[in-house]
Structures are given as C-alpha cells and as structure tokens.
Amino acid sequence: MAIKALTWMVQVYEPPVYCYHEIVHNGAVVAAFEDAGVVFVDKIADVPRGRPVMLSAHGSGPEVVATAETHAAVMIDAVCPLVTKVHHEVRRMADKGYDIIYVGHEGHDEAVGAMAEAPDAAQLVDPRIGLDTFVASDGANVALLAQTTLGLYEWDGVLADAEERFPGLWTARKSDLCYATTNRQAAIEEIADRSDVLLVVGSENSSNTQALVRVGANAGVPTYRVDSAADIDHVWLEGADVVGVTAGASAPDQQVQKVIERVAPTEGIERVRVTSEDEYFPLPPKLRRFMAALQPLVEGGFACRTVGAPGLIENDRNFTATEALRILGL
Numbered sequence: 069m070a071i072k073a074l075t076w077m078v079q080v081y082e083p084p085v086y087c088y089h090e091i092v093h094n095g096a097v098v099a100a101f102e103d104a105g106v107v108f109v110d111k112i113a114d115v116p117r118g119r120p121v122m123l124s125a126h127g128s129g130p131e132v133v134a135t136a137e138t139h140a141a142v143m144i145d146a147v148c149p150l151v152t153k154v155h156h157e158v159r160r161m162a163d164k165g166y167d168i169i170y171v172g173h174e175g176h177d178e179a180v181g182a183m184a185e186a187p188d189a190a191q192l193v194d195p196r197i198g199l200d201t202f203v204a205s206d207g208a209n210v211a212l213l214a215q216t217t218l219g220l221y222e223w224d225g226v227l228a229d230a231e232e233r234f235p236g237l238w239t240a241r242k243s244d245l246c247y248a249t250t251n252r253q254a255a256i257e258e259i260a261d262r263s264d265v266l267l268v269v270g271s272e273n274s275s276n277t278q279a280l281v282r283v284g285a286n287a288g289v290p291t292y293r294v295d296s297a298a299d300i301d302h303v304w305l306e307g308a309d310v311v312g313v314t315a316g317a318s319a320p321d322q323q324v325q326k327v328i329e330r331v332a333p334t335e336g337i338e339r340v341r342v343t344s345e346d347e348y349f350p351l352p353p354k355l356r357r358f359m360a361a362l363q364p365l366v367e368g369g370f371a372c373r374t375v376g377a378p379g380l381i382e383n384d385r386n387f388t389a390t391e392a393l394r395i396l397g398l
Contacts, residue, residue, distance in 0.1 A: 069125070069146065069148070069349040069350070069351060069352075069389075070091050070092060070124065070125035070146035070148070071091065071092060071097060071389040071392050071393065072351065072384070072387065072388075072389055072392045073122065073144060073146045073351050073352055073355055074087060074091050074101060074106065074122050074146065075392035075393075075395055075396065076351070076355060076359060077106075077120060077122055077144065077355075078101065078104045078105055078106060078396075079395070080358075080359075081120045081142075082105075083104070083105025083106070084105050084106065084107045084119065085105060085106050085107070085119070085120050085121075085122070086106070086107050086108075086109055086114075086115040086116075086119055086120065086121040086122070086140070087101070087106050087107070087108050087109070087121065087122045087123075087124060088108075088109060088110075088112060088115075088121060088122070088123045088124060088128060088132065088136065089108065089109075089110065089123075089124040089126060089128075089177045090108055090124060090177075090273075091106075091108075091122065091124050091125060091146065092124070092125055092274075092318035093126075093177075093271055093273045093274040093275070093277075093316075093318055094270065094271045094274060094316070094318040094319055094320065095271045095295050096271075096295065096296065096319075096320060096322075096323055096398060097318065097320055097393065097398070100393060100396040100397065100398040101396065103396070103397065104396050104397075112132060112135045112136050112139055112140075113135075113139075115136075115139060115140060117139060117140075118140070118141045119140060119141060120140060120141055120142040120143075120144075121136055121139070121140040121142070121143050121144075122143075122144045122145075122146050123136060123143070123144070123145045123146060123147060124146060124147075124177060125146055125147060125148045125151070126147070126148070126151065126176075126177035126178040126181060127147045127148070127151035127152065127154075127155055127177075127178055127181035127182060128145070128147065128181045128184075129180070129181050129183075129184025129185065130184065130185060131184065132181075132184075133145060142354075142358070143354075144352050144354055144355045145352055145354075146352055147181075148216070148246075148349070149349050150216050150244075150246050150247075151178060151181070151182070151216055153240075153244070154182055154213055154214070154215075154216060154244050155181070155182055155185050157211075157213055157240055157244070158170070158182055158183075158185040158186050158189075158190060158213060159185050159186060161186075161189070161211040161213070161238065162185070162186035162188075162189035162190065164209075165208065165209065166189065166208065166209045166210060166211040166238065167189060167191070167204050167205050167208040167209070167210050167211070168186060168189050168190040168191065168210075168211045168212075168213060169190075169191060169193050169199070169202050169210060169211065169212045169213070169226075169230060170182060170183055170190045170191065170192050170193065170213050170214070170215070171193050171194075171195050171212070171213070171214040171215065171218060171222070171223060171226050172192055172193075172194075172195075172214065172215030172218070173194065173195075173215065173275055174192060174194060176215060176217075176275055178215050178216065178217065178275070179192060179215050182213070182215070190213075191203070193226060195218060195219075195222035195223065195225065195226050196222075198225070198226060198229060199226065199229050199230060199233060204234070209236060209238065210230070210234040210236070210237055210238070211237070211238040211239065212226070212227065212230050212237055212238070212239040213239070213240070213244055214243075214244040214245060215244075215275065216244055216245055216246040216249070217245075217246060217249050217274075217275040217276040217279065217317075218245060218249075218275070218279065219249075219253060219279035219282055219283060220245060220250050220253050221282075221283070221286070222279070223243070223244075223245055227239070246276070246317070247345065247347065248276075248317040248345065249276040249279065249317055251342065251343050251345065252276065252280055252314060252315075252316070252317065253279060253280060253283050254342045254343070255314055255340060255341075255342045256268070256280050256283050256284050256287075256312070256314050257283060257287060258340055258342050259312040259314065259340050260283075260284055260287035260288075260289045260312065261287075262310055262312070263289055263308075263310045263311065263312030264289070264290075264307070264308035264309055264310050264311070265289065265290045265291075265292070265304055265305060265308045265311055265312070266284040266289050266290070266291040266292070266311075266312040266313075266314070267291075267292055267293075267294055267300065267304075267311060267312070267313045267314075267327060267331070268280045268281050268284065268291060268292070268293045268294070268314055268315065268316065269293075269294055269295075269296075269313070269314070269315035269316065269319045269323050269324050269327050270293060270295070270315055270316030270318070270319045271295055271316070271318075271319075272293065272295075274316045274317075274318060274319075276316050276317050276318075277293060277315075277316030277317075277318075277319070278293070280314060280316060281293050284312075289312070290304065292304055294327060295323075296323055296326065296327070297323075297326040297327045297329065297330035298330075300327065300330050300331070305331065311331050311333070313327055313328055313331065320389070320390065320393050320398060321390045322390065322393065322394075322398055348385050350384065351384055
C-alpha cells in the first residue's frame, strides 16, 4: 500500500516529493524512489514549506503528524493499518492508567512512532534483553504491546515472562505481530527442514528480514541475508543440493527473481506455500479522495472515459506493488 501510494505521488507531483523516513526498509525500493525524485528526510523541518510529503509505512508520532499537516502543501500518511492498530492500543491503555511494556527494537522507526503516542506510560523492552529493564509503578495495571515486525520467537518469550510476572496482564486479543512477517517465519521454518543453505532477500535495516535470518539460523541451517543477487557469495552454495530462498515483507519480487536466477538451480524450482494471503489495504483516505477528484479532470482534458472501465482507485486492489515499482524502472 505504501509503495503504491508513493508511486502515485511521484506521478502526480513535480519532483521533489518528500517522504518522512524510508517508505519501507528496503534499499532497492528506496533507491528507485530517489531516482524518481523522492527525497527522504528524518525531520519534517527539512521539508521546504509548501512541498508534498508522505509519512512512511512504519508510523509516525502525533507531533510529527501534526507538524507535517501544517508544514506541507499536501500530507499523505502511508502508515500500515496494523501499526495504526498498535498506536491506538498504546493511547487507549495509557488513558486507562496502564503501564505499557512495548516490545521492540531501540531506534527502529516503528518503535519510535509507537512510543511517542504515550511517552510517559510506555517503556521500551528489547526482546533480546527481556523484562529486566521494565519497572512497573506501584499498583498499576500492566499492558503488553509489540512492534509488528518482531520475530514470533521474540514475542513469545517476553509474553510468557510477562504473564508469569503480572497475573492481570492485558494484551491484545489478536496479536500485534504482522501476518506478513509471521507467515514468512512459518515458511522459512518449513523450507529449512529441506534446505542445505538459506538465502533471505532484504535489507539490513529491515526488522522482519533480520527476524527471518534468525529463524533460519535457529533451525540449524546456514542462513545469509542478501540485498540483491550481487551479494551472493557462491562459496556459501558449494556442496549444497538444495538452496532455500525467501524474502522480507518489503523486498520487491524483482529482487527475489534475480536471486533465483543467480543461484541458477539445475534441478528446477519448488514453490513452498504455507498459507494464502488475501488481505487488502486500500490507499490512504486522503490520497483516495485526491485521486478520485483528479482522474475526471485528467480524463476530461484528454478523452472521454470508456463507460464501465475501472478508474485508478477502483482498480487499486488489482494493481500490485510489483507493478508500481516497474513504473519506477525497478
């Protein structure tokens, strides 16, 4: 959704278009947008007044959102709806007086944005360290929330410890963890059983990509992260009969296919499926309204629209991020 939204932004506006933080944590995707005229910034103050700006998929704190709304000519928030859910939970539990354990990685864009929703109530707990750093207030109820891109094994460990330590612990009825990350973790566990080596396509700053690397390594299989096919060291593949390939949630399909081509399997390719994903996140509401208004103006200036033909917004469900990136030349 975020990739498609930013693609529409660079099609509509003259460059530069600004984006607060990397739109997703993938180097190839970020480079493609930079080539198309997107400037990624870490402070809204770095956006010249009156320029369009998009907020990244990882979610932004309320102060950032408010500043962007007053600073930019057009502001589109491309936050993932699953992250929005966690932001809502942080605010709600803080309003109820809970002390909040937020399980996440220090400095990650998503963790920074979520913690900003209730900085006085939420404490960041690194899953690698556990609850040793968390201090509950006297008599306070405790809530447990998480960065959506954690490894399932990271979340389960902290959850078990928190339930034992705080008998009245509140946590969401539906896990905060993103289905796209947990499904991929289930898939790499499945292929690890039959692979001699594993390649995970994704960038170093992608939390869910790094989680896949750890899942593969925990399964006892040599596991290597690659940004692209050029990163593959063929020494890794020597003596391997079966090479497993998977990818982080934000890795473009084009990069995955190039990795498979570089591996050059001589005995064919087996696709392993553990589930089907049919979730669909519409474009951000403000962008949908803008595109719905723009399309008739554009069509009126060039030609009449074919009766019954789907418009840009109506056809969005069938327009993939892979296709959007092809527009950018990736």
